[in-house]
Amino acid sequence: MAQIVQVLESFAPSERDKIVAILNTRRLRVFLSKATLPPAECIQTNLSFFVPFLTRMHQHLENNRALCITKLNVSPTYSFMVNIGLQTPLHPPFVAEVQLQDGSWVGFEHVHISQEDIATPWRLLITLAVLLITVLSLSLLAVRWLTRPLAILADAAEHLGRDIHHPPLHENGPTEVRRAAHAFNTMQARLTRYLEDRARILIAVSHDLKTPITRLRLRVEQLDDHQLHDSILKDLDEMQAMTAATLDFMRGLENTEPVQPLEVRALLESLQADYEDMGLSVTIEGDIPPPYPARPQSLKRCFINLIDNAHKYGQRVTVSLKNQSEQLQIIIADDGPGIPEAALETVFEPFYRLETSRSRATGGTGLGLSIARNIARAHGGDIILRNRGCGGLEAIVSLPNTIF
Structure with missing residues (x-):
């Protein structure tokens, strides 16, 4: 109020109407007045409730400034904290008039915002809900971004048991993820080499056995002992069957x-x-x-x-x-x-x-x-x-x- 008085005094009387319209707020209405409050009502300035208020006003304005204040007949109001169970009493509404240096008067009508006008908790709850949804969404995206390499690694481990020749993992992302992917690819490469070497050796041995088995069959045909001839052929058949079965077994391990x-x-x-x-x-x-x-x-x-x-x-x-x-x-x-x-x-x-x-x-x-x-x-x-x-x-x- 003291600042508004000082601002109005800095403008010409013809310009004060525009300034007053700008200075109005929901709690404080500013208006220009040519007449002061009735003397009977100004007596209420002696109310003990307004003594600290008047003291602060005089500190900001000259002591000889005419000042009149009166209490409005409005039921007591409380702060909006009543919504959360805390009732804080506010000073009563009032009307005050202050005389400017040129003799004109400016009036102030201070009222409290009704409970209907105060921002309801629903607006606050909606704001908090939007904020919570935003934070949760960003958190889920961050968690998904952090755990996605682990899911990819788990899928790769599952595919490794089905197909040892599955394409290697992409070694990108954070340092720890790159190291894990590199270690996994190295393990897969070593397992592939081990299985290929083992299969290559067994296939080579099984395949090479066919040549001596064939030579033995040719030589057995030259035997005159029919009983020995039949028993040797039987053993050769078993060896050939085992060789063919081994080759089939190794082919079953391949996924080409x-x-x-x-x-x-x-x-x-x-x-x-x-x-x-x-x-x-x-x-x-x-x-x-x-x-x-x-x-x-x-x-x-x-x-x-x-x-x-x-x-x-x-x-x-x-x-x-x-x-x-x-x-x-x-x-x-x-x-x-x-x-x-x-x-x-x-x-x-x-x-x-x-x-x-x-x-x-x-x-x-x-x-x-x-x-x-x-x-x-x-x-x-x-x-x-x-x-x-x-x-x-x-x-x-x-x-x-x-x-x-």
């Missing part, structure tokens, strides 16, 4: 075949026709799944090994397809005697045979199930064996319904 959509039901029906031509019964039942992203020749070899194994120990083979939300199941069941529960997992080990005889015709080489599981796992799935309650064994091939 491209992935393409495959009609699994059509593939099984073609195998069914082939087995029927050989006089073997294969029944196909269940759902018709949509095209599945697979390596056709590898998956065909997997099914052949499982169906051959089922025919070896059972008379009837049933292939059931179950298209589930997360995976495709192919169940190959036979009516054979089954196997001991303790051997359900052991039979997948390379060269392991339940048949204790040395005959390859009855016991095989012990690589068929190993090759089948390697192929299934290369597709991101797995194979488990389970004895049927009604007798027989079933091999459950689970393939994920995602492109690996």
Whole structure:
């Protein structure tokens, strides 16, 4: 109020109306007046409540300045802190008039803003809600940006178990992320070299064995002892079968075949026709799944090994397809005697045979199930064996319904 008085006195009387309109606020209304308040009302300046107020006004203005103040008859008001349970009483509304140096008067009407006019808590809550949503959104983006390399690393580790030749990770981002990606790529490269060296050695040995086996066959034909001739040929056949099985096993570890959509039901029906031509019964039942992203020749070899194994120990083979939300199941069941529960997992080990005889015709080489599981796992799935309650064994091939 004292500053407004000083500002008005610096302007000419003709210009004060415009200045007054600018100086009005919601709590304080400024107006020009030619007449002072009635003397009876000015007596109220002696109210003890306004004594500190008048003292401060006189400190800023000349002591001989005419000043009149009166209390308005308005019900007591409280500060807006009542909304949070704190009621702070305010000084009562009043009207004051101050005489300017040229004899004119300026009036001040001080009122309190009603509860309806005060900014409601809803506006504050909306502001806080917008601020909270913004902070949470930025926090989620920051957390996602920080954890995204970890998700990429986890996906790469999962793909590594399915395809050792999966493209390496991009070595970018923060220092720690680059170091982790570089370490992962180095590990993948070392594993790839190790597996390739092992496969190369086994393939070379198995392949090179074909030449001496062939020479031995030629030399055996020159033997006059027919009994010795037959026994040696039998051993050579076993060696050749083991060599061929080893090569098939190593090929099952390779993932060089491209992935393409495959009609699994059509593939099984073609195998069914082939087995029927050989006089073997294969029944196909269940759902018709949509095209599945697979390596056709590898998956065909997997099914052949499982169906051959089922025919070896059972008379009837049933292939059931179950298209589930997360995976495709192919169940190959036979009516054979089954196997001991303790051997359900052991039979997948390379060269392991339940048949204790040395005959390859009855016991095989012990690589068929190993090759089948390697192929299934290369597709991101797995194979488990389970004895049927009604007798027989079933091999459950689970393939994920995602492109690996």
